[in-house]
Amino acid sequence: xxxxxxxxxxxxxxxxxxxxxxxRPTAKTGLISWLTTVDHKRIGFLYGLSALFFFIxxxxxxxxxxxxxxxxxxxxxxxxxxxxxxxMHGTTMIFLVVMPMGAAFFNFIMPLQIGARxxxxxxxxxxxxxxFVVGAIVLNxxxxxxxxxxxxxxxxxxxxxxxxxxxxxxxxxxxxxxQLLGVASIAAALNFIVTIINMRxxxxxxxxxxxxxxxxxxxxxxxxxxFPAITIALIEIMMDRLFGTNFFEVSSGGLPILWQHxxxxxxxxxxxxxxLPAMGIISEILPTFSRKPLFGYPIVVFSGASIGFLGFxxxxxxxxxxxxxTTATAAFSMMTMAIAVPTGVKIFNWIGTLWxxxxxxxxxxxxxxGFLWMFMLGGLSGxxxxxxxxxxxxxxxxFIVAHxxxxxxxxxxxxxxxxxxxxxxxxxxxxISEFWGKVTFWLVFVGFNVTFFPMHFLGLEGMPRRxxxxxxxxGWATGNLFATIGAFILAIGVATFFISMIYAFFKxxxxxxxxxxxxxxEWSLPVPPPEYNFAVIPTVHARxxxxxxxxxxxxxxxxxxxxxKEDEAHGGIHMPNQSxxxxxxxxxxxxxxxxxxVVDHDPSPGFWGTKVAITILGGAIMFVSVLLWACEGADGxxxxxxxxxxxxxxxxxx
Amino acid sequence: xxxxxAAATLDPHDDPTTTTxxxxxxxxxWAFLASDCMFFGCLISTHLIYRLHPPPGTPSARQVxxxxxxxxxxxxxxxxxxxxALAVNAIQKGNLKSMRWSLLTTIFFGLIFLGxxxxxxxxxxxxxxxxxxxxILGTTFFTLTGTHGLHVLIGVIWLTAMLIYSFTxxxxxxxxxxxxxxxxxxxFVDIVWIVIFxxxxxxxxx
Numbered sequence: 026x027x028x029x030x031x032x033x034x035x036x037x038x039x040x041x042x043x044x045x046x047x048x049r050p051t052a053k054t055g056l057i058s059w060l061t062t063v064d065h066k067r068i069g070f071l072y073g074l075s076a077l078f079f080f081i082x083x084x085x086x087x088x089x090x091x092x093x094x095x096x097x098x099x100x101x102x103x104x105x106x107x108x109x110x111x112x113m114h115g116t117t118m119i120f121l122v123v124m125p126m127g128a129a130f131f132n133f134i135m136p137l138q139i140g141a142r143x144x145x146x147x148x149x150x151x152x153x154x155x156x157f158v159v160g161a162i163v164l165n166x167x168x169x170x171x172x173x174x175x176x177x178x179x180x181x182x183x184x185x186x187x188x189x190x191x192x193x194x195x196x197x198x199x200x201x202x203x204q205l206l207g208v209a210s211i212a213a214a215l216n217f218i219v220t221i222i223n224m225r226x227x228x229x230x231x232x233x234x235x236x237x238x239x240x241x242x243x244x245x246x247x248x249x250x251x252f253p254a255i256t257i258a259l260i261e262i263m264m265d266r267l268f269g270t271n272f273f274e275v276s277s278g279g280l281p282i283l284w285q286h287x288x289x290x291x292x293x294x295x296x297x298x299x300x301l302p303a304m305g306i307i308s309e310i311l312p313t314f315s316r317k318p319l320f321g322y323p324i325v326v327f328s329g330a331s332i333g334f335l336g337f338x339x340x341x342x343x344x345x346x347x348x349x350x351t352t353a354t355a356a357f358s359m360m361t362m363a364i365a366v367p368t369g370v371k372i373f374n375w376i377g378t379l380w381x382x383x384x385x386x387x388x389x390x391x392x393x394x395g396f397l398w399m400f401m402l403g404g405l406s407g408x409x410x411x412x413x414x415x416x417x418x419x420x421x422x423x424f425i426v427a428h429x430x431x432x433x434x435x436x437x438x439x440x441x442x443x444x445x446x447x448x449x450x451x452x453x454x455x456x457i458s459e460f461w462g463k464v465t466f467w468l469v470f471v472g473f474n475v476t477f478f479p480m481h482f483l484g485l486e487g488m489p490r491r492x493x494x495x496x497x498x499x500g501w502a503t504g505n506l507f508a509t510i511g512a513f514i515l516a517i518g519v520a521t522f523f524i525s526m527i528y529a530f531f532k533x534x535x536x537x538x539x540x541x542x543x544x545x546x547e548w549s550l551p552v553p554p555p556e557y558n559f560a561v562i563p564t565v566h567a568r569x570x571x572x573x574x575x576x577x578x579x580x581x582x583x584x585x586x587x588x589x590k591e592d593e594a595h596g597g598i599h600m601p602n603q604s605x606x607x608x609x610x611x612x613x614x615x616x617x618x619x620x621x622x623v624v625d626h627d628p629s630p631g632f633w634g635t636k637v638a639i640t641i642l643g644g645a646i647m648f649v650s651v652l653l654w655a656c657e658g659a660d661g662x663x664x665x666x667x668x669x670x671x672x673x674x675x676x677x678x679x
Numbered sequence: 680x681x682x683x684x685a686a687a688t689l690d691p692h693d694d695p696t697t698t699t700x701x702x703x704x705x706x707x708x709w710a711f712l713a714s715d716c717m718f719f720g721c722l723i724s725t726h727l728i729y730r731l732h733p734p735p736g737t738p739s740a741r742q743v744x745x746x747x748x749x750x751x752x753x754x755x756x757x758x759x760x761x762x763x764a765l766a767v768n769a770i771q772k773g774n775l776k777s778m779r780w781s782l783l784t785t786i787f788f789g790l791i792f793l794g795x796x797x798x799x800x801x802x803x804x805x806x807x808x809x810x811x812x813x814x815i816l817g818t819t820f821f822t823l824t825g826t827h828g829l830h831v832l833i834g835v836i837w838l839t840a841m842l843i844y845s846f847t848x849x850x851x852x853x854x855x856x857x858x859x860x861x862x863x864x865x866x867f868v869d870i871v872w873i874v875i876f877x878x879x880x881x882x883x884x885x
Binding site: 045145146211215216218219222223224225229249250251252253254256257258260261264268269270271272277278279280283287290652655656658 | 697698699701703706707710711713714715717718720721722725728729732733734737811812814815817818819822826840844847849
């Protein structure tokens with residue numbers, strides 16, 4: 026009866042008909058092992074690597090922007106190149122850097138924090154990553170074609186993006202690229218939701234979840250519920266561009282303002298998609314280095330929930346100058362002020378965590394405290410925008426640029442850097458040099474402030490965004506020169522970070538288990554964690570589960586030994602099989618997307634042509650891959666641990 | 680666990696290997712449907728906003744629609760939901776033969792619905808001269824109902840694949856969740872149609 030009640034995923038004692046498998050990859054090293062991996066840690070690593078790769082691109086684009094604006098009437102870039110730069114800088118940093126860097130931590134850390142051996146759907150997880158890569162490729166193909174890169178801003182306002190005003194394929198690529206990134210994000214988020222709700226270790230109740238896991242859950246819900254809005258907006262603009270529909274065609278009754286509403290219904294929750302993971306990371310680091318539990322844990326969790334909830338009701342504060350009417354403006358004004366409350370509550374909880382703690386100033390802690398301060402500055406200028414009359418003055422000026430860089434760099438990026446420094450010993454078993462870590466922090470901190478603080482003044486002096494040059498008599502020269510110098514200091518800081526990270530990866534000092542004397546379950550693992558994560562699934566007895574385990578070592582050791590015996594009796598540790606189909610499905614999507622977005626329209630009338638053929642070919646590859654993926658089934662194999670910790674694999678795959 | 684052992688049959692609503700007892704695939708499908716709600720919500724809103732501002736000289740929806748045909752296809756789609764529910768029930772009891780007949784009927788009804796839609800589209804384009812490009816009504820109507828039709832088509836392909844798969848002997852009551860989550864999707868697509876039928880068609884007759 027026990028056996029009957031178990032799902033396929035965990036164990037199957039009897040052997041039913043063999044699954045329909047064409048090829049079962051088993052490589053543990055080499056290219057094939059990476060293309061077919063379903064290990065959440067490897068996928069997390071791939072996400073992180075891609076994010077850092079695109080961070081270099083986004084950074085170079087930013088430097089090009091700053092070089093162009095360094096002096097008045099500069100000719101370093103043409104206005105057309107400048108438009109490509111700021112469009113791709115924004116799109117890259119948001120969708121290809123901060124989101125995947127968050128996804129890297131969700132993948133690597135979250136399953137470890139809840140005591141799971143993988144995510145709920147390992148192959149779907151691989152599909153999410155490969156589709157993300159495909160989206161990133163489609164977004165950037167324009168650099169290598171005659172059409173150039175997308176150049177209509179990361180917000181892509183219609184009717185600028187309609188065929189009339191952007192006739193080349195650049196916008197098609199932007200539309201298709203974002204569409205695919207949306208698919209990837211939604212698939213990943215669904216997976217994380219199921220994992221957190223359904224894969225927790227025994228005793229890990231919801232109110233014992235580490236705050237980073239909570240924030241992963243909220244972020245995932247925001248992704249699942251907000252991305253459909255941009256999906257629809259992108260479908261509508263794509264229909265307009267490809268088939269000549271009238272969604273944003275004013276002469277036929279279309280309303281371009283609809284694009285703004287749909288975009289920001291997605292766009293504002295997106296802001297919280299970028300910041301909630303950061304808040305989660307900070308909520309892990311501050312207690313660890315203050316040697317105190319998180320102050321007001323339930324309040325921090327519920328604040329996160331209310332931020333996520335209210336985040337859906339503030340989108341129109343991006344549109345105060347569109348003339349929505351007094352009632353709408355007042356309502357969105359008030360909601361925007363309201364959302365500052367839970368954020369402020371969190372800040373006080375973090376300060377409460379520091380208060381009276383035994384503070385150790387290691388690099389992650391410095392970035393975390395830098396986050397607190399810088400994010401608060403960004404938050405304060407954010408509250409200024411909630412007052413619609415004030416916002417009408419600041420709208421479209423460098424004041425806005427200053428504001429969102431304070432929350433996205435001073436907020437998200439500082440926290441992500443802190444997270445890298447904090448979890449690096451766990452992920453790779455090596456330490457990033459403390460000295461170079463601190464040098465990084467000060468360079469980044471100083472460079473960041475020198476770049477973006479003057480932008481507040483530039484904005485209030487009337488310097489508009491997205492303008493590729495300015496006259497010397499506008500009074501903006503000094504501020505811009507400062508900002509450019511700051512950008513290069515920031516770039517040196519980031520370069521230092523990259524070099525110290527790469528050095529640490531290959532030659533860094535060996536880390537030991539539980540490097541920071543942590544509180545959450547991921548620190549109970551050997552460094553780097555083995556493929557199966559937990560030799561024995563832990564039982565959680567308190568909110569800071571690993572801390573409790575350390576304080577009750579003998580009791581936990583007895584419990585673990587018992588559970589190890591039970592596990593062995595159930596057939597050992599279950600591991601999911603590798604699969605090539607998620608990767609192949611993404612390849613099909615890439616071919617189809619190139620057909621839709623890159624290939625020229627066929628000049629001759631009629632349905633069949635190169636464009637349609639390539640699109641259908643891509644779709645067919647995807648369809649067949651998904652079919653084989655389904656037939657292959659979600660089964661796996663068992664491994665057993667010998668007394669010395671070495672791994673013994675079961676003969677048959679099941 | 681003991682209560683399950685006592686029940687002596689497999690309880691399809693409880694999965695002892697997950698924290699909540701809800702099978703992972705079911706939870707995934709529910710979360711996906713929440714996402715799809717927002718998806719159709721945005722598309723239906725687009726239609727509802729644009730129907731308020733028809734530019735002069737465009738055809739009115741009431742002249743174009745044929746409510747009799749759409750009512751018939753709506754009824755057929757609802758009946759397909761009934762057959763889907765029977766299919767899920769059959770596989771949960773391990774009755775493969777009954778499940779196959781129910782699935783086949785579901786597919787058949789789904790195809791009738793799609794056939795009606797193809798007929799409707801052709802009728803609108805060639806007889807009533809409403810195209811996707813010539814008016815805002817055509818734009819929102821064809822995009823919205825076409826997207827729904829695509830959902831139905833995906834459902835029909837899924838149902839067909841599952842029907843074929845059931846002949847390989849690999850589909851037993853232990854895998855009933857695969858049929859059940861497919862059923863959740865199918866019911867959702869039907870419910871969305873009820874909303875579309877009300878908001879796009881019936882609304883024009885008030």
